[in-house]
Each structure stands twice: as C-alpha cells, then as structure tokens.
Amino acid sequence: xxxVLDLTHSISEGMPVYPGCVPPTIRQANTVExxxxxxxxxxxxxxxxxxxxxxxxxxxxxKTLDQLGVDHFVGIACVIDVSGMHTIEKVFLExxxxxxxxxxxxxxxxxxxxxxxxxxxxxxxxxxSLEAARWLGGRNLKGVGFDAISLDPVxxxxxxxxxxxxxxxxxxxxxxxxxxxxxxxxxxxxCLPLKLEDADGSPVRAVAVLD
Amino acid sequence: xxxVLDLTHSISEGMPVYPGCVPPTIRQANTVExxxxxxxxxxxxxxxxxxxxxxxxxxxxxKTLDQLGVDHFVGIACVIDVSGMHTIEKVFLExxxxxxxxxxxxxxxxxxxxxxxxxxxxxxxxxxSLEAARWLGGRNLKGVGFDAISLDPVxxxxxxxxxxxxxxxxxxxxxxxxxxxxxxxxxxxxCLPLKLEDADGSPVRAVAVLD
Numbered sequence: 004x005x006x007v008l009d010l011t012h013s014i015s016e017g018m019p020v021y022p023g024c025v026p027p028t029i030r031q032a033n034t035v036e037x038x039x040x041x042x043x044x045x046x047x048x049x050x051x052x053x054x055x056x057x058x059x060x061x062x063x064x065x066k067t068l069d070q071l072g073v074d075h076f077v078g079i080a081c082v083i084d085v086s087g088m089h090t091i092e093k094v095f096l097e098x099x100x101x102x103x104x105x106x107x108x109x110x111x112x113x114x115x116x117x118x119x120x121x122x123x124x125x126x127x128x129x130x131x132s133l134e135a136a137r138w139l140g141g142r143n144l145k146g147v148g149f150d151a152i153s154l155d156p157v158x159x160x161x162x163x164x165x166x167x168x169x170x171x172x173x174x175x176x177x178x179x180x181x182x183x184x185x186x187x188x189x190x191x192x193x194c195l196p197l198k199l200e201d202a203d204g205s206p207v208r209a210v211a212v213l214d
Numbered sequence: 215x216x217x218v219l220d221l222t223h224s225i226s227e228g229m230p231v232y233p234g235c236v237p238p239t240i241r242q243a244n245t246v247e248x249x250x251x252x253x254x255x256x257x258x259x260x261x262x263x264x265x266x267x268x269x270x271x272x273x274x275x276x277k278t279l280d281q282l283g284v285d286h287f288v289g290i291a292c293v294i295d296v297s298g299m300h301t302i303e304k305v306f307l308e309x310x311x312x313x314x315x316x317x318x319x320x321x322x323x324x325x326x327x328x329x330x331x332x333x334x335x336x337x338x339x340x341x342x343s344l345e346a347a348r349w350l351g352g353r354n355l356k357g358v359g360f361d362a363i364s365l366d367p368v369x370x371x372x373x374x375x376x377x378x379x380x381x382x383x384x385x386x387x388x389x390x391x392x393x394x395x396x397x398x399x400x401x402x403x404x405c406l407p408l409k410l411e412d413a414d415g416s417p418v419r420a421v422a423v424l425d
Contacts, residue, residue: 005402009284015411029410032259035274039371041414042271046257048243053409060253063246073220073421160250191216193404195419198264199240200226203252208406210284 058169078107080192086114140171148176269380289318291403297325327391351382359387
C-alpha cells in the first residue's frame with residue numbers, strides 16, 4: 004500500500020497570504036438542514052496558500068497552466084535540506100547534482116513552514132542565488148518547490164529567481180509544508196492544479212506518494 | 215515513466231453547471247504588463263465541474279473533506295463500462311465483483327462526458343439502482359465516480375444513491391471525463407481536493423496514473 008503525505012496548508016478565511024494580498028472568502032451557500040445539501044461559495048486569488056505558478060505568472064508570453072500537459076504536475080521528487088542557510092549557492096546545489104538529476108521536482112526544506120501564521124514567515128527565508136537559480140533552470144526539471152512564501156524576497160519587484168526558472172520552462176510551487184519528513188527520500192510528487200482556463204497559477208493539494 | 219491521464223473538465227465562465235446553479239466567475243486581477251505579475255480572482259461553488267462530494271454534502275453529521283485522511287483521495291481504481299444501460303443493477307455489479315474488490319475506487323463510464331456542454335448531459339444518464347448503491351456501499355471502497363452530472367436524477371430531492379454511499383463513508387466523484395480509455399485497466403486514481411476547512415466538496419483535478 005502506498006502512503007500519501009499531505010504537503011499542503013489549509014485554506015480558510017483567516018489564513019496567511021502574501022503581504023498586500025487579500026485572503027479568501029468562504030461562504031456557506033446551502034445547508035443540509037435548509038436545502039437537503041450543503042455547498043460553499045469560495046472566492047480566492049490564484050496564488051493563495053500552497054499553490055503553483057505557471058510561467059505566465061510573470062512572463063507575458065509564458066505558458067499558462069492549460070498549455071502544460073498534466074504530466075508536468077506529477078513526477079519524481081527529492082527534498083534538499085537548506086534549513087539554516089541564508090543563500091542557497093550554486094556550489095551547494097552542484098554537490099547535490101546526483102539527487103537533482105534523478106528528479107523531476109526539487110523541493111527545498113527551508114524550515115519556514117513552522118512559522119506559517121506568524122510575521123516571521125515573510126522574512127529571512129533561504130533564497131536561491133541567481134547563479135543557483137540558473138543552474139536549476141539548466142537541469143531537466145519540471146519544477147522547483149519551497150516551504151516558504153516565495154522564490155524571491157517579499158517586496159521584490161524584479162522577481163529574478165522566478166523569471167530565470169519561468170524562462171527555463173519550470174513551474175514553481177510555494178507554501179509547501181511537511182517537507183522535513185521527506186529529506187533523503189525519493190517519492191512521487193503531485194501538485195495538480197485546478198483545470199482553470201488560461202490561468203497563471205492555482206491553489207493545489209500537494210502530496211508525496213511513497214511506496 | 216508513468217503516464218498521467220487527465221479525467222477533468224476545464225473550469226471557465228461558460229462551463230456547464232448543475233441546473234439552477236451559477237457558473238464560476240474568473241476575473242483578471244493583475245497582469246504582467248501592469249503589475250509585473252498576473253493573477254486571477256476566482257469565485258466558484260464547491261460542487262462545480264469535476265468535483266468530489268464529502269459525506270457532509272448531504273448528511274448533517276457526515277464527514278467533511280478535512281475529516282478524511284489524504285489517502286482517502288488516492289487509490290487503485292477500475293472503470294466499469296455502463297454505456298447503453300438505463301439502470302445499473304446489483305446483479306450486474308455482482309458479476310464485476312472480482313474487479314470491484316481489488317479496487318479503492320470504482321468509476322463508471324456512462325458515455326455522458328461526450329454530451330458535456332449540451333442539454334442532453336443533464337438527462338437520461340445511467341443510474342445505480344438503490345440495491346446496486348447499497349451493494350457498493352458494502353464493499354471496501356473509498357469512493358465511486360461517474361462521468362455524469364450526478365449519482366441521482368437531476369431534480370431529485372431525495373438523493374437516495376448519494377445518501378446510501380455517504381452513510382457507508384464513501385465519497386463520490388462527478389463530472390469525470392476520459393474514462394473510455396481506461397476500461398479494463400487497473401490504475402492509480404487521484405481526486406485530491408483543495409484543502410478547504412470544513413468543506414462538503416471541492417473541485418478537483420482528477421487523474422489516472424498508469425505504469
């Protein structure tokens with residue numbers, strides 16, 4: 004039997020969002036008592052919570068989610084532990100190249116998931132150097148994930164790391180959680196988005212499937 | 215390399231929804247040209263498009279999605295071809311019991327996915343008899359899926375099949391597509407919902423993963 008690990012933060016009205024953004028609203032639209040069935044009505048920005056960015060998030064000519072095959076969102080992954088680092092340097096990634104080159108996705112354990120819900124979540128998380136981002140863009144990866152709010156500093160307007168990876172055709176996954184249990188393991192990673200037409204991103208239920 | 219097959223209808227403002235329900239709105243909230251990044255703002259009912267129902271959809275004391283472990287949404291599945299049938303009878307399901315008992319999910323190919331976008335989609339699709347629904351509820355399944363709008367007739371207020379399956383702890387998956395390619399195959403099925411707190415259902419990106 005396969006084991007499925009949830010790598011996703013919960014979606015609620017009080018959840019943390021990128022500074023300046025607005026959290027979702029979730030309204031009870033019908034109830035079993037009144038209508039015989041319950042349903043909710045959700046309003047949410049595409050880059051809320053655990054989510055993926057398509058290249059179209061920051062490239063006017065970048066691919067939208069529906070221009071990527073569904074197999075772009077599922078693949079073999081490994082977790083690289085970067086907790087305690089300030090900058091993730093290219094030389095460090097090169098030392099991990101055997102793992103990286105056996106994967107479709109590289110997920111970085113920064114440790115910042117523990118700060119979810121606190122102001123510290125938005126500050127000081129490990130970041131790829133531009134050279135490191137370029138090195139990742141040159142591997143044969145589908146995407147790169149972080150258990151932090153972004154691949155660039157909060158407040159960035161240049162989005163250097165995002166742009167390098169998007170230009171290389173990768174997707175990025177942000178606000179993952181639970182990565183510490185996967186350090187040193189090889190597993191099937193799924194970050195399947197909603198099938199939104201012409202979309203730049205989507206909240207996802209990210210999981211690891213282990214044999 | 216695993217092959218991933220998409221079993222999901224696209225989400226758009228013009229998509230079909232259950233009669234009387236309202237389709238989603240999808241607004242461009244920011245663009246690369248104006249803000250340096252694109253994002254959309256989506257408003258959607260929880261039972262829109264390809265989606266799952268938790269038991270809480272129709273049982274006041276039924277489990278919500280977040281009361282089910284993430285492994286409840288991933289498992290081995292088979293597709294049973296019921297195209298051309300009016301009623302799916304218990305005796306027919308019993309003849310398929312070897313397949314059913316080797317699965318976590320049973321998906322029914324009614325052929326109605328071809329009518330998506332047409333009025334005929336809401337009429338005349340094959341339905342489980344109450345005895346057949348009870349029989350499925352007595353197997354060791356995580357869920358039952360259909361490539362049709364519902365497990366009960368459109369306009370039903372009794373929801374007999376839904377209720378039998380929810381009382382047995384199953385989830386249901388509706389509005390699947392692409393099942394014809396999977397008849398006679400055994401595969402990993404994923405219908406992971408958004409991680410919405412206290413939710414009765416969620417749109418999903420349903421897929422089949424084949425070795």
